[in-house]
Amino acid sequence: MQQKKIAIIMGSQSDWPVMRHATTVLDEFGIGYDTAVVSAHRTPDRLYEFAGKAADHYAAIIAGAGGAAHLPGMTAAMTCVPVIAVPVPSKALNGIDSLLSIVQMPRGVAVCTQAIGEPGAYNAGLVAVQILATSDPQLQSRLNAWRAQQTSSVPDEVE
Numbered sequence: 001m002q003q004k005k006i007a008i009i010m011g012s013q014s015d016w017p018v019m020r021h022a023t024t025v026l027d028e029f030g031i032g033y034d035t036a037v038v039s040a041h042r043t044p045d046r047l048y049e050f051a052g053k054a055a056d057h058y059a060a061i062i063a064g065a066g067g068a069a070h071l072p073g074m075t076a077a078m079t080c081v082p083v084i085a086v087p088v089p090s091k092a093l094n095g096i097d098s099l100l101s102i103v104q105m106p107r108g109v110a111v112c113t114q115a116i117g118e119p120g121a122y123n124a125g126l127v128a129v130q131i132l133a134t135s136d137p138q139l140q141s142r143l144n145a146w147r148a149q150q151t152s153s154v155p156d157e158v159e
């Protein structure tokens with residue numbers, strides 16, 4: 001069976017400079033992904049269509065949005081594919097609004113929320129690889145090697 005891909009969706013094209021960091025680890029591990037602008041607010045029909053078919057194509061959905069960031073939660077409400085959320089920094093409140101509007105989900109609808117901005121987008125890609133690795137022993141051993149390399153690259157002395 002062909003491995004499912006990862007979806008990277010975002011509320012606006014303006015989120016891409018942050019959200020592109022989600023592709024770093026995916027590219028490193030050769031994981032396929034699709035990107036799309038999908039907004040719960042501006043394109044609700046597009047979200048409805050995307051979420052309805054998501055389980056056929058994707059192992060995880062990385063969803064980034066800023067401000068009143070309802071996209072990740074609404075996506076999670078409409079599909080059982082795991083949603084990894086990235087709070088995109090906003091102009092007015094630096095992404096605190098994005099974070100708070102994503103993270104406080106009601107019990108029963110889960111979103112896996114990452115840190116605000118680039119580090120969160122990067123880690124969202126990493127979580128997606130970890131999800132795929134649970135059912136792919138080869139990917140899991142590559143991931144373990146990657147983590148060992150990261151560990152060994154941390155100096156134990158301050159220069």
Ligand SMILES: Nc1c(C(=O)O)ncn1[C@@H]1O[C@H](COP(=O)(O)O)[C@@H](O)[C@H]1O
Pocket residue numbers: 010011012013014015038039040041042064065066067068069070071072088
């Ligand atoms: N939070 C949402 C949603 C949503 O949650 O559906 N749709 C767009 N947006 C956000 O609005 C911000 C400003 O968008 P524009 O730059 O297009 O005005 C973006 O960060 C986007 O994620």
